[in-house]
Amino acid sequence: MDGAAERPKKTRKTSWKKDPKAVREDILTIATEEFAAHGLSGANINEIARKTSTSKRMIYYYFEDKEGLYCAVLERIxxxxxxxxxxxxxxxxxxxxxxxxxxxxxxxxxxxxxxxxxxxxxxxxxxxxxxxxxxxxxxxxxxxxxxxxxxxxxxxxxxxxxxxxxxxxxxxxxxxxxxxxxxxxxxxxxxxxxxxxxxxxxxxxxxxxxxxxxxxxxxxxxxxxxx
Amino acid sequence: MDGAAERPKKTRKTSWKKDPKAVREDILTIATEEFAAHGLSGANINEIARKTSTSKRMIYYYFEDKEGLYCAVLERIxxxxxxxxxxxxxxxxxxxxxxxxxxxxxxxxxxxxxxxxxxxxxxxxxxxxxxxxxxxxxxxxxxxxxxxxxxxxxxxxxxxxxxxxxxxxxxxxxxxxxxxxxxxxxxxxxxxxxxxxxxxxxxxxxxxxxxxxxxxxxxxxxxxxxx
DNA sequence: CACATAATTAACCCAGCGGTACATTTTTAT
DNA sequence: ATAAAAATGTACCGCTGGGTTAATTATGTG
CATH class of the missing domain: 1.10.357.10 (Tetracycline Repressor, domain 2)
Structure with a gap:
């Protein structure tokens, strides 16, 4: 109805740290638990992301896709x-x-x-x-x-x-x-x-x-x- | 556009056999293969139904839901x-x-x-x-x-x-x-x-x-x- | 400091899949 | 015969979840 209201206010966090190594490790640790608990198809990327201190996007940034993440987990353990x-x-x-x-x-x-x-x-x-x-x-x-x-x-x-x-x-x-x-x-x-x-x-x-x-x-x- | 055309011709098969026992067994056989191949979450009900000689509806009719089917498969084997x-x-x-x-x-x-x-x-x-x-x-x-x-x-x-x-x-x-x-x-x-x-x-x-x-x-x- | 690049966020997309509604047909009981 | 019950087919629905788009911020380098 209201055209002007469609564009939401972009009130993002204005500051955050960068720590690629730690983010990667964090993702792998959580992913290890989730894959171990639920299997490859059973594990849920959204759930993994939620338990991580980072976002879903970062998983795809570092590991390409679900299989890539799984492989990384497997090799690591x-x-x-x-x-x-x-x-x-x-x-x-x-x-x-x-x-x-x-x-x-x-x-x-x-x-x-x-x-x-x-x-x-x-x-x-x-x-x-x-x-x-x-x-x-x-x-x-x-x-x-x-x-x-x-x-x-x-x-x-x-x-x-x-x-x-x-x-x-x-x-x-x-x-x-x-x-x-x-x-x-x-x-x-x-x-x-x-x-x-x-x-x-x-x-x-x-x-x-x-x-x-x-x-x-x-x-x-x-x-x-x-x- | 055409109200009369909305209702599709119900050209169903006009005759078919019923064989509950065989249908159940057929479903279980296919489901065993699929669950064994892909796991519980990995197996796909649509795929199981497709490989069966019957329809998805029958799976739910006999086994309630995916877990019910899985349990039946497990007990049988x-x-x-x-x-x-x-x-x-x-x-x-x-x-x-x-x-x-x-x-x-x-x-x-x-x-x-x-x-x-x-x-x-x-x-x-x-x-x-x-x-x-x-x-x-x-x-x-x-x-x-x-x-x-x-x-x-x-x-x-x-x-x-x-x-x-x-x-x-x-x-x-x-x-x-x-x-x-x-x-x-x-x-x-x-x-x-x-x-x-x-x-x-x-x-x-x-x-x-x-x-x-x-x-x-x-x-x-x-x-x-x-x- | 400028600027390219790496890292990160938030919001969105959409296909696939588990599950259902409802009509229809066969079988069974009376 | 006839009605009730069991068995089956077709079409559909809603949401989950893998994956993406695009904008934004931090960081390293000359």
Whole structure:
């Protein structure tokens, strides 16, 4: 009706700071929570923006689009977990003790990184297509394999590990129960109760699983002889 | 302009069959694929309807809303997998052979049920909230635990299994690598290559993992004595 | 200080998608 | 037969949410 009233008064904030690095980090931190909580399609850009100390526009400014933001989140959390793996030093331990240490550390690291677990689950739902695009992710993962290979080699040299002991297979195995223990807790609890997720039972499980990994590589018994 | 033309000719199909059961099943089959492929929020009702031989209206008629459809899909696939577990009969085997058989069957069942795996992953992303609502799911899961308990009891009675052998822990362990092997294949491949997913390596892995489970329960070696 | 450029804000757009209204047709019960 | 109930089709709606436009302010550089 009133033509003059159409143009609203542009009463903007007249002053604000600039801090690109902090803004980027802020967005990534919030986005990590939201993607971990709701998945790629489930997460809401408006909601992420709202929880941020900045605006939606900045998300698109820095990350292009929703997928770009998701990729950045994924790479960041992968890098942070792998970096913590690199800190492990088992060079001074005997092969058996070194392996024991690696298994326990992996189990605990997974238990303490729920966001990482959830994001990896989500990425698997998407068939790993975003991880595949990433160039530097494969390089990151060498560290843990290198450590396991070293331990295997030493164990074989000392005559305590069987010849077939393989670093990649060990990693597959160790990761599997460490990951599953966190990732599938909801459905496992729903089916079988929460008992095994008590602190005590988790410690038991960790020990049992560790023993088992050792049993898989240490010479001294022959599963084929059992019946 | 033309008032008379507003009302379109209702040239409907003048005859069609009714088959409620088939329509319901058709919807569930398509919905299973779509939810497994795209997740709860990622799946699209219009798309599901399009792939169905019926209309969107029928989805809401039978399943109330998107969540209702998702729950129905989840219960259906859970039931089908558990039903196949019940067919396993290891009562005639020795405890060691029975356990071996159960582990291998579980590993293979998971490898051959990608939709189930993906839906469970998705349900875990949603913290198992829909599974918790279900009344008959917990009952379904008794079967496999019962079998493991029976095997454990027999193994202990015969003096071949250690005293601490626990059915639930065993199930946790067996499920973990069986599930992870399928669920995390995309990210694992992206990080470490596809090598271990070849047919041959999978068979090796299955055997190795089975040996390990046995090592965890069979008396005859002592992990604590290793160093 | 001037000016280009980087960073930021506010307001808006619009397609896609979950969900519904209502008419219509088949089946079933009496 | 006939009416009630179950099953189905068509068209539509409103809002959510990813993405954009354009203006504005801070910052670095010669």
């Amino acid at each position: 992968y890098a942070s977990l792998r970096r913590s793996e690199e800190l492990l030093d088992v060079a001074g331990l005997s092969p058996v003790q070194a392996l024991r240490c690696l298994v326990e550390a992996t189990f605990e690291a997974h238990a303490n990184a729920p966001h990482f677990i959830r994001l990896v689950m989500i990425e698997n739902i998407h068939n790993g297509e975003y991880l595949q695009k990433s160039e530097f992710i494969p390089k990151l993962n060498r560290s843990i394999i290198d450590k396991l290979e070293d331990v295997c080699a030493r164990g074989k040299a000392e005559g305590v590990f069987r010849d077939g002991a393989d670093a990649l297979e060990l990693h597959w195995l160790i990761s599997s129960f460490s990951f599953y223990n966190v990732s599938n807790r909801p459905t496992f609890s729903a089916s079988f109760g929460e008992a095994i997720f008590s602190e005590q039972r988790q410690a038991d499980l960790k020990e049992r699983a560790t023993d088992m990994v050792l049993a898989a590589v240490v010479i001294g018994h022959d599963p084929k002889s059992w019946n | 859970y039931a089908s997998l558990r039903r196949s577990e019940e067919l396993l009969d290891v009562a005639g085997l020795s405890p060691v052979q029975a356990l071996r058989c159960l582990v291998e069957a579980t590993f293979e069942a998971h490898a051959n049920a990608p939709h189930f795996i993906r839906l469970v992953m998705i349900e875990n992303i949603h913290n198992g909230e829909y599974l918790q609502k279900s009344e008959f799911i917990p009952k379904l899961n008794r079967s496999i635990i019962d079998k493991l308990e029976d095997v454990c009891a027999r193994g202990k009675a015969e003096g071949v299994f250690r005293d601490g052998a626990d059915a639930l822990e065993l199930h946790w362990l067996i499920s973990s690598f069986s599930f992870y092997n399928v669920s995390n294949r995309p990210t694992f491949s992206a990080s470490f290559g596809e090598a271990i997913f070849s047919e041959q390596r999978q068979a090796d892995l299955k055997e190795r993992a089975t040996d390990m489970v046995l090592a965890a329960v069979v008396i005859g070696h002592d992990p604590k004595s290793w160093n």
